[in-house]
Amino acid sequence: MSGAAPGGRRLVVEADGGSRGNPGPAGYGAVVLDGVTGEVLAETAEYLGTCTNNVAEYRGLIAGLRAAHALAPDAAVRVRMDSKLVVEQMSGRWKIKHPDMRPLAMEARGVFPAGAVTYEWMPRERNKHADRLANEAMDAGARGETWRPPADAPARTPDLADPEPLPETPTVGWGGSDAPATTLLLLRHGETALTPEKRFSGSGGADPELSETGLRQAEAAAAAIAAAGGVAGVVSSPLARCRRTAEAVAVRLGLEVRFDEGLRETDFGAWEGLTFAEAGERYPDDQQAWLRDPGGDTGPTGGETFTAVARRAAVSRDKAIARHAGRTVLVVSHVTPIKSLLCMALGAPPSAMFRLELSPAGLSEIAYWPDGGTSIRRVNDTSHLHT
Structure with a gap:
């Protein structure tokens, strides 16, 4: 049974994290989208100091879920990430063996009620928005600055410019969209x-x-x-x-x-x-x-x-x-x-x-x-x- 209230909003969270060195200077980025129109509802990113790619990815997931919860705590949320590890672990198909990952996974599971969040892997080339935010956060951290969203942030993510329901299985290349390149x-x-x-x-x-x-x-x-x-x-x-x-x-x-x-x-x-x-x-x-x-x-x-x-x-x-x-x-x-x-x-x-x-x-x-x-x-x- 879904933990989302009947009639609640559909949201999409796209998240990413990276480490320049693994471990090395790291950061995450996440974007919350309207699940029907693709409208960008929230962006978040942060420089994390020194950590691994996997820790940064989990931190991006947690931040994205929290941003979605702040918008609609009764929402049904679909998380899309290019990290196979995080998607499989959070979906329950892979065991979480690393001790550093277990508390992060528990924190992510605690943001929304059980059953309200589903996870989906997508190719890295489709995760451009979150990847860009993560890199902006790392660049800001390297300059000793704090990441802040730009004043001219897009109202829609480029990958979801067509105002139609999101496909259940993302495709790459011949998607049939009429939207121009x-x-x-x-x-x-x-x-x-x-x-x-x-x-x-x-x-x-x-x-x-x-x-x-x-x-x-x-x-x-x-x-x-x-x-x-x-x-x-x-x-x-x-x-x-x-x-x-x-x-x-x-x-x-x-x-x-x-x-x-x-x-x-x-x-x-x-x-x-x-x-x-x-x-x-x-x-x-x-x-x-x-x-x-x-x-x-x-x-x-x-x-x-x-x-x-x-x-x-x-x-x-x-x-x-x-x-x-x-x-x-x-x-x-x-x-x-x-x-x-x-x-x-x-x-x-x-x-x-x-x-x-x-x-x-x-x-x-x-x-x-x-x-x-x-x-x-x-x-x-x-x-x-x-x-």
Whole structure:
């Protein structure tokens, strides 16, 4: 028998938690949705200090349930998470063996009456909203700040934009929804003086301006994008080469540029300004470890891992999708963030980034559908530079 009162509201809780190191700096995020319309009713996130992924996931679950209880204590709640462990344990199908998990599970079970909450696993790519909140909380904690919801938080979650009852079994890809895709038009910045020399140029070294060639490339891209039309917003890395490229397009479109720190290039640490060969001569062990496992915990000497770049690029992606759902957004960024988004859309491993080529002012395009599916429409289109 359900513990929810007859006629009570239907709510959906989507929750996630993460740890950068496992254990390491951790945080959670959770969102409460109306179970019929998909309207966002509440968001919560918190930096937890140092703990494991599983603890952070349970903390996100508890916070989401409490937020739902505060809205409607008699509700029937469906929890959706990408943690198979938490879903199976809370559903009673798996035993809770770890002593740290047992009190957390008991706390989660005590929020609502028995029978009022059901649990459902969903793929990670569908849990974008809660994942974004968790990463925002971790980023805020790293800055010594407390997470607070943004003033322009979306009224609906992008995955539930269609005002119909939620499906009992989420699908990915061919969901049959009539809702339009959100398209990210990905533009790499124009050339700088370091580009033809193939030197590492990231967030940790100089901030070079566009060269004369780069300025011409930016204008050519701007002309092509303006001629095609349909762009509803422009978001850019704040680094000078992207800023100048984005502004060239925005002027033609009559739009303002929003700057997002998550779209910065990798911090290449001690490799900044070096060629690949020079970095290999000076830091051979680090470079070989990085090449063997680009998706692991090894990055350029003293720099940033591709995993960290992909994580923040994903947060920036989700913000852009939430802000411009169903429309086209121009994203001006660098090689690594753009390649990361392409690999994530393909479901390809980080090593695939070494097999992708992105030319200065090259355009790529990804469509993100409300049912969680993605479609890559073009990669490194430079036709506008040759007309």
